[in-house]
Structure formats: structure tokens, C-alpha cells
Amino acid sequence: MAGTRLDPIDRKILAELQADGRMTNVELAKRVGISAPPCLRRVRTLEEAGLIRGYHAEVDARELGFExxxxxxxxxxxxxxxxxxxxxxxxxxxxxxxxxxxxxxxxxxxxxxxxxxxxxxxxxxxxxxxxxxxxxxxxxxxVIRGAKDEPGVPFDVLEERLARQA
Amino acid sequence: MAGTRLDPIDRKILAELQADGRMTNVELAKRVGISAPPCLRRVRTLEEAGLIRGYHAEVDARELGFExxxxxxxxxxxxxxxxxxxxxxxxxxxxxxxxxxxxxxxxxxxxxxxxxxxxxxxxxxxxxxxxxxxxxxxxxxxVIRGAKDEPGVPFDVLEERLARQA
DNA sequence: CGCTAACACGAAATAATATTGCGTCCCTAT
DNA sequence: ATAGGGACGCAATATTATTTCGTGTTAGCG
CATH class of the missing domain: 3.30.70.920 (Lrp/AsnC effector binding domain/regulation of amino acid metabolism (RAM) domain)
Structure with a gap:
């Protein structure tokens, strides 16, 4: 599980989908530099492996009446x-x-x-x-006001870290 | 903006997309009880109005090496x-x-x-x-361990509240 | 009231995406 | 060397997204 090694393309996929979970697969494939079919296969694999737990729309709480x-x-x-x-x-x-x-x-x-x-x-x-x-x-x-609210993890940090190890 | 009134269908759309941001529009339309074209139009309107701020994949931080x-x-x-x-x-x-x-x-x-x-x-x-x-x-x-981590807002609470007002 | 304009819907047509089905290449282990 | 596994990409097919357009409903107004 923790030994599930991800290659740079997988990590890029995760980073892209964390930033925009509704990106089309063709767009995603373009960004990570492979063609659509293997890209989709990778996404499915990541989903099944539990590395992607789900997808969520980010809603505006205040606009919705949660003050x-x-x-x-x-x-x-x-x-x-x-x-x-x-x-x-x-x-x-x-x-x-x-x-x-x-x-x-x-x-x-x-x-x-x-x-x-x-x-x-x-x-x-x-x-x-x-x-x-x-x-x-x-x-x-x-909470008086929110200054930052980023979802998930900082992939940049992960990449830096892997680069240092290599 | 806070005066942007949402009807029950809009709220259902938001609730569904918060729970599963990658649901297809046809599936979403089925769930909210209208046909696909108006459903998609509503989603676009919600996006443009800023009620939907974006979509994000939820990744497994620990598996990714963020312990x-x-x-x-x-x-x-x-x-x-x-x-x-x-x-x-x-x-x-x-x-x-x-x-x-x-x-x-x-x-x-x-x-x-x-x-x-x-x-x-x-x-x-x-x-x-x-x-x-x-x-x-x-x-x-x-953080020793996580017990709950739900995204966004509780739409059930919103619906109860609106029902009471009506 | 009757009429009109604005608005939202849904059916149907079209465009784009997702998904499947191979054949090929590359790497690894024998 | 070479057989097997794995991943790729092209091409074909299945689904979805998106546009177009005609209809019904409603609110405002003469």
C-alpha cells in the first residue's frame, strides 16, 4: 500500500485532479503527456487503489447560508x-x-x-x-475570516522531496 | 448575491456534486428529476455565480507520503x-x-x-x-488520527431549516 | 381579462469524451 | 536470445456534453 510506487505521471495526474477534479480525460492526458486511453486506465487504477478517494464540488458555504x-x-x-x-x-x-x-x-x-x-x-x-x-x-x-483554504496536499513539496532523494 | 435564490433543484444539484463531483450530467439530471440540458445549464449558472468554486479530487495524503x-x-x-x-x-x-x-x-x-x-x-x-x-x-x-473529514456543508441541515421557514 | 415577453423545459441533432479492442514496443527474467 | 507481462497508442464504438429550437408556463401590463 505505502509501497505502491507511483511514477511521475501518476503524481501529475493526482495533482491535476486535486486542482481540477472535473477536467476531461483528454485534457488530463494532454497535460500529463500520454494519450487518453492509458491516462484513463491510470485514473481508474488510482481510484481503485484508494489513492483517489472521491471527487467533490467546493461550494460557497456563506452564499448557501452557512454564516x-x-x-x-x-x-x-x-x-x-x-x-x-x-x-x-x-x-x-x-x-x-x-x-x-x-x-x-x-x-x-x-x-x-x-x-x-x-x-x-x-x-x-x-x-x-x-x-x-x-x-x-x-x-x-x-472563525472571523478565512485566509487560506487549500484542499489536499502540496504536490510541489512531494516532488521536491523525491527529487532530493533521487 | 446572498439574495440569489436557489430552488430545491439547485440545492439538490449542489448536494449531489458536493458528494460526487464527477457524476455525469445525465446521472445528475436523473437524480434531480429534470432532463440533461437544463440540468447542465443550471450547473453552469451555479459555477458562474460562484456557488460552485471548483472541483477537487480527494487524495489519500498518507498513501502519498504525507504522514x-x-x-x-x-x-x-x-x-x-x-x-x-x-x-x-x-x-x-x-x-x-x-x-x-x-x-x-x-x-x-x-x-x-x-x-x-x-x-x-x-x-x-x-x-x-x-x-x-x-x-x-x-x-x-x-493529529493522532482522523475520525471524520467531510467536505463542505451539511445540506440536510439547510433543507430542514428551509422547511421550517416555509 | 387577453396579450406579450421572459424564462425554463425537453426532444432531437451534433460535437466531444469516454471506453473498448487490438496490435506493438519495451523491459525483465529466464 | 527469447518468452511473458505491462503499458502505450491508434482506431472503432458507446456515452456524454452541448447546441438548437419549438413549447408551455407565468408575471406584468394594457
Whole structure:
């Protein structure tokens, strides 16, 4: 899996599709320098290997009525594996929680939340998150404004790194 | 712009494309219950209106060799607008920084970073981020494991909300 | 009311893409 | 050397995307 070696063309494909997931296969083939059929075969292989997990349209949250974005730092009372799993499952069930990551350090989890307005978030916070079993502390920070929001990984860094190894 | 009213079909289109950005237009049209031509016209309109900002393949960072994900909480010395902007610009130039959000509360910014390994991140942290002009404090938390990572917004919440208003 | 203009739809035709089916080349391991 | 596996690209076919155009519906207006 981690040993799945990708050649430069595969990496270019991934980089291009990360930047524009709806590029046509002919355009993609042109950019990576091979003809369409093998290009499509590579894409399918990358999809099946799980290197491409899916494709998503990036929507404008604010325009859609989601005015509020919040990071929540959550501390639990018990960090037993079963309790961690239970909390993670709750997060997966909460639609306002878009991301949930377990952290090292003082805080156990960081959650990225999205809500139509502050009162919706407040309700969620007090009635669901803070009230949830095993939750010891929640510290929230409202996002004032977004300065950068790039999807995925920096392929340039990857290429530099591979070039150095070679 | 926020007054751009979307009908239920538009919202369904957005929801479908957020979930699967590479769905064919015929499939999309079938799912939203109209024929292909008007469906495509709607998609184009949504793109031009900026409601769809782009499309992205979701890649497996770990498989690609990005083993490390870190959240960094950054405090600045000066919060003057010019200084905030300067810091944001730096973030946009750092490829390891994928997201940068300005927060309320004690911390000024939260950064989501991705790196091939810990030492790469450490170098970035000490040589770039902490060393950057106007940076007063940086607290980092390593992501131990990811529990949820959904793109975009919860359309179910939006629909419930609209139903309630009507 | 009746009329008209604006708008969105869908059927059908056309253009472009995706996908399949080979035959060929290249590399590797015998 | 040479057989086998793998990847390529051309050419043919199947699907999709896109344009064109005629129709129905609705809102505004005389």
C-alpha cells in the first residue's frame, strides 16, 4: 500500500485532479503527456487503489447560508479506547461537525463545525456537544475570516522531496 | 448575491456534486428529476455565480507520503490590519499550510498543516513559522488520527431549516 | 381579462469524451 | 536470445456534453 510506487505521471495526474477534479480525460492526458486511453486506465487504477478517494464540488458555504464556522477543542473525561470511539461516532452523526481529529497534547479532539448562524451553533454546543457523555470541556473559537483554504496536499513539496532523494 | 435564490433543484444539484463531483450530467439530471440540458445549464449558472468554486479530487495524503498533520495555534504581537494581512499572505505562500483561519479569542490564527514527516514539519515550525515576523506564540497539536473529514456543508441541515421557514 | 415577453423545459441533432479492442514496443527474467 | 507481462497508442464504438429550437408556463401590463 505505502509501497505502491507511483511514477511521475501518476503524481501529475493526482495533482491535476486535486486542482481540477472535473477536467476531461483528454485534457488530463494532454497535460500529463500520454494519450487518453492509458491516462484513463491510470485514473481508474488510482481510484481503485484508494489513492483517489472521491471527487467533490467546493461550494460557497456563506452564499448557501452557512454564516458561521467554528473550531471546537474538546477534552474528554476518559481517554479509554472505547470512550474515544464513542465520541468519534457521535461526531460522525452530528451534521454540523464536518471534521473531527484526535490530537495529542492537552486537548483530545478538535472539531471543525459549520452552522447557518450563531444561535444554531450555540444550541448545538450547549444541547449536544457540551452535554454529551464523557465530554469534560469544550473551548470554541469562531472563525472571523478565512485566509487560506487549500484542499489536499502540496504536490510541489512531494516532488521536491523525491527529487532530493533521487 | 446572498439574495440569489436557489430552488430545491439547485440545492439538490449542489448536494449531489458536493458528494460526487464527477457524476455525469445525465446521472445528475436523473437524480434531480429534470432532463440533461437544463440540468447542465443550471450547473453552469451555479459555477458562474460562484456557488460552485471548483472541483477537487480527494487524495489519500498518507498513501502519498504525507504522514503528519498538525494544527498550529498562532498568536501575533500586533493585530493591526496590515500585520494580519502580512501574516495571512505568508501563510498563503507556505505550501505546508493548507488552511489558515483567523479566530476570535486568545489565539489569532489556526493553521492546518500537512507534512511528509515530523522532521519536515519541525523544520518548518522552527525556521519559518515561529521565526516569522510578528509571530508571538505558536502552539502545535499533532493529529493522532482522523475520525471524520467531510467536505463542505451539511445540506440536510439547510433543507430542514428551509422547511421550517416555509 | 387577453396579450406579450421572459424564462425554463425537453426532444432531437451534433460535437466531444469516454471506453473498448487490438496490435506493438519495451523491459525483465529466464 | 527469447518468452511473458505491462503499458502505450491508434482506431472503432458507446456515452456524454452541448447546441438548437419549438413549447408551455407565468408575471406584468394594457
Amino acid at each position: 458561521v464556522q467554528v473550531f471546537a477543542m474538546v477534552g474528554l473525561q476518559s481517554q479509554a479506547e472505547a470512550d474515544l470511539n464513542a465520541f468519534e461516532k457521535r461526531c460522525r452523526d452530528w451534521p454540523l461537525v464536518r471534521e473531527c481529529h484526535m490530537l495529542n497534547g492537552e486537548v483530545d479532539f478538535i472539531l471543525k463545525c459549520v452552522a447557518p448562524d450563531l444561535s444554531t451553533f450555540q444550541s448545538f454546543l450547549t444541547e449536544q456537544l457540551t452535554a454529551a457523555e464523557n465530554v469534560a470541556s469544550v473551548k470554541t473559537s469562531l | 503528519v498533520q498538525v494544527f498550529a495555534m498562532v498568536g501575533l504581537q500586533s493585530q493591526a490590519e496590515a500585520d494580519l494581512n502580512a501574516f495571512e499572505k505568508r501563510c498563503r505562500d507556505w505550501p505546508l499550510v493548507r488552511e489558515c483561519h483567523m479566530l476570535n479569542g486568545e489565539v489569532d490564527f489556526i493553521l492546518k498543516c500537512v507534512a511528509p514527516d515530523l522532521s519536515t514539519f519541525q523544520s518548518f515550525l522552527t525556521e519559518q513559522l515561529t521565526a516569522a515576523e510578528n509571530v508571538a506564540s505558536v502552539k502545535t497539536s499533532l
